[in-house]
Amino acid sequence: MLHDILNSHKPEQSAASVISLGQVWVDIMMGVGELPQPGGFAVADSVTPSVGGSFRVLQAAARSGSPAKHAGIVGTGLWSSVIRDEFEANGIQHIGGDRLDKDSGFRLVLNDGSHKTFIATYGAEAQGDERTFDAIEPEAGDVVHISGNTLMDHSAAGIEGFLHRAGANPEQRPYTIVLNPTNSLHLVSDHLIEDTVLCRPTWSCNRQEANTLAERLGIPPTDDAELTIGGGFDDAMTTLCDALGTTLRAPLVLRAGARGAWVRVPGSEVIHLEGFPVKSTHTRSAGSCHTGVMCAMLAQGWSLFDAVRIANASASIAIRNNKAGVPDCPPVEDAIALIKQHEGNTDTSAQA
Numbered sequence: 001m002l003h004d005i006l007n008s009h010k011p012e013q014s015a016a017s018v019i020s021l022g023q024v025w026v027d028i029m030m031g032v033g034e035l036p037q038p039g040g041f042a043v044a045d046s047v048t049p050s051v052g053g054s055f056r057v058l059q060a061a062a063r064s065g066s067p068a069k070h071a072g073i074v075g076t077g078l079w080s081s082v083i084r085d086e087f088e089a090n091g092i093q094h095i096g097g098d099r100l101d102k103d104s105g106f107r108l109v110l111n112d113g114s115h116k117t118f119i120a121t122y123g124a125e126a127q128g129d130e131r132t133f134d135a136i137e138p139e140a141g142d143v144v145h146i147s148g149n150t151l152m153d154h155s156a157a158g159i160e161g162f163l164h165r166a167g168a169n170p171e172q173r174p175y176t177i178v179l180n181p182t183n184s185l186h187l188v189s190d191h192l193i194e195d196t197v198l199c200r201p202t203w204s205c206n207r208q209e210a211n212t213l214a215e216r217l218g219i220p221p222t223d224d225a226e227l228t229i230g231g232g233f234d235d236a237m238t239t240l241c242d243a244l245g246t247t248l249r250a251p252l253v254l255r256a257g258a259r260g261a262w263v264r265v266p267g268s269e270v271i272h273l274e275g276f277p278v279k280s281t282h283t284r285s286a287g288s289c290h291t292g293v294m295c296a297m298l299a300q301g302w303s304l305f306d307a308v309r310i311a312n313a314s315a316s317i318a319i320r321n322n323k324a325g326v327p328d329c330p331p332v333e334d335a336i337a338l339i340k341q342h343e344g345n346t347d348t349s350a351q352a
Contacts, residue, residue: 016140016299018061018292019069019095021133021159022054022147022180023125026079026106029284029325035112048324051086052107053125054147057180058092060292060314060329066143066299068292071096071136072150075124077103097132099124122153132158138175143295146201148182148209151192160192163199170200170250177201178295180287181209185216193217200250202304204291207237210254214244234272237262241270253308255290260312263305273309276316276338286315286327293332313338 031046054072062068070087073096074080080103087094105123109116132155138144150159166173179201185193193216205213211221222240237256245252245264254262260275293314297307313335318327 015067016142016175017067017069017138018058018143018145018295018299019071019136019138020054020058020145020147021071021136021150021162022057022145023072023149023155024051024053024055024070024074024083025104025120025123025125026050026082027052027109028106029109029111031111031113033112035110035117046324048326049082050324050326051083053149054145054288055083055086055092056288056329057145057147057292057295059090060289060318061296061299062091063329064293064296064300064314064332066296068092068296069095071133072155073097073099073124073128073132075099075102075104079106079123080104095136097128099127102127126153126155128153128155128158130157130161133162134158136162140174141299141301142175143299144175144177145291145295146177146179146196148180148185148188151182151188151196152184156188156192160195163195166199168198168200176298178291178298179203180291181205181213183208183212185209185212188216197248197250200248202251202253202298203244203248204253204255204294206255206257206285206287207240210240210244214240214247217244217247219243219247233259238270238272245270251304253294253304255287257286258316261290261308263308265304271305273305273312275312276342278316278320284322284326286318286329289318289327289329290315292329293335296332309339310335313342 027050029048030044032042032044036042058068058070070092074083074094083104102124104125105121108119179196215221222236237254241252241254241262241264249266251265258275258277260273262270262272264270290311293311294307297310314329317330317334317338321328
């Protein structure tokens, strides 16, 4: 409950872990004034390397006080060394497989100020098979994070095997599964989409991902004209969350940046949890920070609604404190302090 957050009534400390089955790679963001034409030439005015993929989710979970473990594959080579160094620096344990014959992959991200263009080279992280996650046995209270990127390559067979072991009844699982879909769900097989839906995980997605998922499930798309701030945005998000959550028959968190998130659990109405608007320049989404904090809070015993509320605050601070455009997730204490400050200001305004 919000009352518990404001009065720092944390649940009893849990040793439960956040385990990600997602992929980790290196991102190289290059700022260019204009993308070159084929055969052309351009000079980047900035270059920002960072570890991407599920790393940001695990980093956020670790900074929120939960043991963070990566169950995906890491290779051997230049990019893999960068990843392993970042794992060690952030207290993330790698419990997945190692490839000695292949380096991890990287992505070139060309940012012209209006759009980002991605060029990917896949490495060890995408070379899984049906046995990739066989050794992963979550314990009671753990939160298992699955990234949509892992559904689109050889590792998808391993995800499928894990979902089959998890079963279709979340009430009979001692752990929680949180799934981040992707805008590229059109590349995921119908069979695997069906498996993920039948598993009934907790879904966390932004509007674009939610619309893509809704399209795959045969839900009528939302009119983009309605999805503008002040132009029926809140009503459209509520409708989308309700329609998608009803079809999924599972908890759904629909993120919308500064507007916060819409949350629906089976059998209940959609609840809008306000965000914390912040003015800042950033080039990356804080969605991974939001998901990682939410996973950590769930592992620590908070309710889904409280977990999302704290994640909203963390994502706002991460954007404000971005490093070279990359949102930097804060300690969870900072997020709770922001919630207290916000509620205090609200109370003062109400009394004025």
